[in-house]
Amino acid sequence: MSILLQADTLSVAGENLAEAVPVEKTLSIMELLTSGGLAGQIIMVALFLMLFVALYLYFERLMAINAASKIDLNFMGLVKDNIKNGRIDSAKMACAHSQSPVARLIEKGISRIGKPLSDINTAIENAGKLEINKLEKNVSMLATISGAGPMTGFLGTVVGMIQAFHKMATGGGQIEVGALSEGIYTAMTTTVVGLVIGIIAYVGYNHLVVKTDKVVHQMEANAVDFLDLLNDPA
Numbered sequence: 074m075s076i077l078l079q080a081d082t083l084s085v086a087g088e089n090l091a092e093a094v095p096v097e098k099t100l101s102i103m104e105l106l107t108s109g110g111l112a113g114q115i116i117m118v119a120l121f122l123m124l125f126v127a128l129y130l131y132f133e134r135l136m137a138i139n140a141a142s143k144i145d146l147n148f149m150g151l152v153k154d155n156i157k158n159g160r161i162d163s164a165k166m167a168c169a170h171s172q173s174p175v176a177r178l179i180e181k182g183i184s185r186i187g188k189p190l191s192d193i194n195t196a197i198e199n200a201g202k203l204e205i206n207k208l209e210k211n212v213s214m215l216a217t218i219s220g221a222g223p224m225t226g227f228l229g230t231v232v233g234m235i236q237a238f239h240k241m242a243t244g245g246g247q248i249e250v251g252a253l254s255e256g257i258y259t260a261m262t263t264t265v266v267g268l269v270i271g272i273i274a275y276v277g278y279n280h281l282v283v284k285t286d287k288v289v290h291q292m293e294a295n296a297v298d299f300l301d302l303l304n305d306p307a
């Protein structure tokens with residue numbers, strides 16, 4: 074009988090011990106992002122819209138700039154040869170077939186051949202400004218998102234802390250940690266997501282600026298080469 078009582082006692086103690094040991098609860102990324110309540114979810118939607126816009130702008134501009142940087146290595150040689158031999162129409166045709174910012178600059182200069190060199194230079198400069206504006210189209214929005222993303226995340230931090238303190242103030246001294254979790258989740262997750270979006274947009278913006286500068290340098294070098302040709306056509 075005593076053995077049975079001991080066995081029952083051990084069984085009950087084991088059950089009580091199992092109940093006392095806390096079970097670790099896992100939290101998926103989706104649950105983490107959506108556990109901040111309505112206010113947190115609204116801010117998250119705004120942040121992910123910024124992320125989508127930033128990624129779209131980056132890849133769209135990257136492809137456009139890469140396409141603009143491609144130019145036939147024999148292009149300037151062909152243009153020089155046609156101009157030296159008086160084949161102006163052939164030089165224009167070569168520019169039209171190239172379809173690059175450099176070609177459009179040179180084509181603008183060729184169309185002004187016969188006028189003062191200062192007029193040709195001005196025409197090329199104006200065409201260059203237009204080409205640069207095309208390359209930089211919407212790139213400034215990436216810079217805006219790189220600043221607006223973290224600020225929106227910090228807004229979520231403030232909203233989350235307001236929620237947490239409001240529950241503390243209205244809890245009547247009986248506040249549980251779980252009651253504060255919604256506000257704390259809002260504060261932490263929006264801050265992290267906002268900073269990540271800001272970093273992505275900032276890095277993307279600076280990468281596009283570097284790529285654009287290379288294309289601009291390429292245009293300037295070829296424009297100078299073309300003007301030197303007109304100064305000394307022989």
